[in-house]
Amino acid sequence: MPSSPADTLPVPTTEAGRAALAALVSDPSGALVAFDFDGTLAPIVADPRDSAPQPGIVEALAALASRLGTVAVITGRPAATVVRLGGLERVPGIVVLGHYGAERWTDGRVVAADPPPGVALVREELPALIDASGAPSGTWIEDKGRSLAVHTRRAEDPERALELLSGPLSALAERADLQVEPGRLVIELRPQGVDKGAALTSLVEERSARSVLFAGDDLGDLPAFAAVAALRGQGVPGLTVCSSSDEVTAVADAADLVVPGPAGLTDLLGRLTTRIRGLAG
Numbered sequence: 424m425p426s427s428p429a430d431t432l433p434v435p436t437t438e439a440g441r442a443a444l445a446a447l448v449s450d451p452s453g454a455l456v457a458f459d460f461d462g463t464l465a466p467i468v469a470d471p472r473d474s475a476p477q478p479g480i481v482e483a484l485a486a487l488a489s490r491l492g493t494v495a496v497i498t499g500r501p502a503a504t505v506v507r508l509g510g511l512e513r514v515p516g517i518v519v520l521g522h523y524g525a526e527r528w529t530d531g532r533v534v535a536a537d538p539p540p541g542v543a544l545v546r547e548e549l550p551a552l553i554d555a556s557g558a559p560s561g562t563w564i565e566d567k568g569r570s571l572a573v574h575t576r577r578a579e580d581p582e583r584a585l586e587l588l589s590g591p592l593s594a595l596a597e598r599a600d601l602q603v604e605p606g607r608l609v610i611e612l613r614p615q616g617v618d619k620g621a622a623l624t625s626l627v628e629e630r631s632a633r634s635v636l637f638a639g640d641d642l643g644d645l646p647a648f649a650a651v652a653a654l655r656g657q658g659v660p661g662l663t664v665c666s667s668s669d670e671v672t673a674v675a676d677a678a679d680l681v682v683p684g685p686a687g688l689t690d691l692l693g694r695l696t697t698r699i700r701g702l703a704g
């Protein structure tokens with residue numbers, strides 16, 4: 424089957440999404456594009472320490488960065504971790520917001536508030552809680568410094584492990600005054616008061632962006648989708664893109680445009696660059 428010309432863009436399923444894509448292409452210097460990391464820029468792997476960007480996607484981000492107003496990553500991971508795993512320092516001017524917006528990395532420097540005391544309490548109690556829950560072996564703790572995530576992807580029955588852990592983790596989060604953040608075969612306990620939606624909105628306002636695109640794959644990305652909808656209400660055209668998977672369907676349901684995982688997103692970014700470059704002459 425012949426492939427479509429390199430500057431052919433996919434068509435969002437919503438009118439608002441189509442308008443936002445048109446705005447982004449016609450006024451690239453006013454656009455802010457932001458991406459989740461795991462499952463969006465990087466394929467999902469069994470061990471988060473092995474995450475690597477989709478081949479070609481960092482180069483695509485770098486090409487866009489020279490044409491768009493702002494390129495950002497908004498992740499649940501520590502910002503510096505994602506910069507290192509992704510090699511994101513290769514993207515000129517990129518802003519990386521870590522821990523759902525609690526941290527900000529720019530030009531090699533991280534700015535962040537201190538974590539609340541509940542994080543230390545969770546760190547102390549989590550190993551015994553996992554043992555007592557009966558969650559199968561392979562369940563493990565990712566200590567991210569400002570939050571802790573319990574992963575079940577490597578457990579014998581990952582879904583069953585999540586079921587066993589859900590109640591005890593919620594109770595611990597309540598005692599620690601932390602928030603439960605469910606994700607792809609992971610439950611995270613993290614500080615309250617931040618989310619990807621607030622992080623995205625702040626960045627759009629700070630940069631006076633005239634259009635916005637956000638791409639994500641997981642439940643923690645839905646607040647950013649809601650922020651895009653709210654920004655539209657304030658006159659900022661916005662496009663939500665789902666990097667699809669079989670594991671989470673709610674994100675595709677909420678998106679203006681669905682692409683097949685990080686590979687599909689790489690293709691979309693390449694097409695955007697080609698189109699913008701073509702229009703610039």
Ligand SMILES: O=P(O)(O)OC[C@H]1O[C@H](O[C@H]2O[C@H](CO)[C@@H](O)[C@H](O)[C@H]2O)[C@H](O)[C@@H](O)[C@@H]1O
Pocket residue numbers: 459460461462466467468469470471474497498499500565567572574576606607608609611641643
């Ligand atoms: O906001 P994100 O950048 O998407 O981070 C969300 C979580 O991503 C990581 O976990 C997920 O990716 C892992 C590596 O592919 C995978 O093994 C795991 O099952 C996924 O849930 C990360 O480890 C978490 O800390 C992030 O919160």
